[in-house]
């Protein structure tokens with residue numbers, strides 16, 4: 001399955017991969033009561049380095065807080081040490097990191113206050129989420145008929161596991177229809193984000209992205225806004241309509257899994273030149289340099305794992 005490792009960290013212990021299992025009656029499994037993160041550890045000349053680890057772990061805890069869980073078993077610093085320990089134990093030079101806090105140890109039911117959170121951290125070696133070819137050539141997308149959550153339905157600032165069937169349905173529909181990814185509109189019909197990425201539009205030399213209201217506040221989005229500023233492109237956060245996408249000069253996606261990828265087509269309409277545009281190329285290059293330890297901001301954003 002490509003996700004193998006020697007150990008998975010579970011509630012303070014490194015457990016052999018095959019033994020890292022949960023009981024059928026775990027409440028999280030039935031009601032989506034958990035929160036997760038997707039984090040990348042990059043290979044650098046100074047060894048493995050995790051990109052913006054504290055920010056990811058803070059968002060993990062915020063997600064449980066948004067869900068309404070009042071008991072947090074570990075602090076950000078304890079989780080940070082656990083992530084380092086898991087990478088070291090598995091001897092990966094670069095990997096994807098998947099922490100999950102999930103409600104376990106309690107009776108099944110809809111009351112969060114009767115079960116207790118457990119924590120697991122898995123790591124595995126993982127290449128480009130949308131494919132190596134997509135990094136250079138970009139992806140084709142469709143506007144999904146599935147709407148992004150209204151924030152009073154399930155809140156989009158949280159990576160709550162129970163939020164994700166919305167993304168899963170949009171992504172699966174896009175793949176079955178022959179596209180690579182889905183763009184999701186918010187309940188008012190404006191562009192929100194993708195199934196697992198944030199979206200940026202370039203037009204007449206300016207970069208735009210959707211406001212935070214109905215999106216996950218992506219950590220890569222935040223990094224790219226800063227890097228674009230460093231390159232002399234301030235990013236404007238303002239509502240974006242579907243037709244603004246069709247007439248964009250360039251569009252690109254950002255996310256931990258997808259990294260920074262151009263969009264070449266949406267709904268059978270060619271975007272710009274149909275190739276990665278010059279602004280996207282500059283930002284993608286600087287993003288990878290930074291994540292791999294060669295950028296001016298690398299020290300600010302990389303958490304080096306001591307081997």
Ligand SMILES: Cc1ncc(COP(=O)(O)O)c(C=O)c1O
Nearest residue numbers: 196197198216218219220255256
């Ligand atoms: C719905 C959604 N939007 C955007 C993102 C991108 O966020 P990040 O850059 O923090 O990975 C993700 C991935 O976590 C996501 O699941």
